[in-house]
Amino acid sequence: MSERGKLYLIPTPLTDENVNEITDYNKSVVSALSHFIVEDEKTARRFIKRIKPEKDQSSLKIYLLNEHQYANSISETFNLLKAGTDIGLLSDAGCPGIADPGSDYITIAHTIGIRVIPLSGPSSIFLSLMASGFNGQQFTFNGYLPRDSKARQQKISELEKQVMKSGITQIFMETPYRNQSILNDILSTCKNSTRLSIACNITSKNEFISTKEIGAWKKSTPDLNKKPCIFILGK
């Protein structure tokens, strides 16, 4: 029986203009692969082109992770993996499987004994946690908070209580066009002495990361509209 293929989990840049966070090792893995499972074909091809312009795009086999194509992608790509072909899994930005699709696919890989190899790269969650200065020994990533403003304020209040009680850092995010309203909710819900870190446009030229007490944020509230942000409450 031939050796099975490996599934490489390949991080992609957080912003269009920046491939600085991609290692030469990751570039060499991308260079060696012809088969990719991706979230969006156009974004994936652009990424591969940016880091390996000499690669022949017409030779690439691209399989989609989206709901319409998922079943086909699964059966075709797992047959390839079983037969010995290595495959790369890319999400649109950041690390596959973290606040991003891909984990269901990785789960199946484990159940049929495919080796899964995660590659290092940028994660807005981890970069913002590092830079926050908050407790990095215990933290929770909560993903997106409820959309309804009342339910969201209640959730923010719960997270604040958890920080105070347990010291566990609480990380969350929002779709960029709702950032200003979630910031307003945080400022109106939390105590003035609670500390909030805002990490905005991470790894781009306009990166802005700052940790201050809510009282200080109220005095000087940044414009976060349509800018990708991570919010962290911490001690």
Add this chain to the structure above:
Amino acid sequence: MSERGKLYLIPTPLTDENVNEITDYNKSVVSALSHFIVEDEKTARRFIKRIKPEKDQSSLKIYLLNEHQYANSISETFNLLKAGTDIGLLSDAGCPGIADPGSDYITIAHTIGIRVIPLSGPSSIFLSLMASGFNGQQFTFNGYLPRDSKARQQKISELEKQVMKSGITQIFMETPYRNQSILNDILSTCKNSTRLSIACNITSKNEFISTKEIGAWKKSTPDLNKKPCIFILGK
């Protein structure tokens, strides 16, 4: 007034033999800096030498994050930052401030308005979460569990209940020489149908990452003794 210095947070490799996960951008930052805040001087000098062999080691100014030197390091380095000198913060392995010292120092930087710039790099927590196939939309890193076996089993049981109830992935670790006993505690405490991911020796040649049900782990229990591991319970 001169422009203030910037504080770069610089990830280091997870294993001695591997500098693959360090980007050219990070190497260029290290190359441009002369001042470093570090966990251990010897490890830091070895890292700088491995990625920039041509750098003159005698020109480097190294300040220690450890408890004996911390007060001196703080006053000297913040004076330098205020006067316009850029400084790099390194921990021994992985990302500064995440399951590692450094966050107190970063906190002070924020309070005096120093710009904090986190660089992308390897994190055993994130690599193992990516590769686990578990829910990456909501997760908690719990750090180290209690040392006492009874308290630890109770904690493992709590984490298992949280996974079942909320679907929030639960990540934890142990010092390498106690890995085998924590694995025994997990196998004896959790239900056979609960899923456990073990990520061991991440980014090294002997990397081993696998996600299986507890029942399957009981049938084939790996030797984790003295190997750095991350444990994850998930759905």
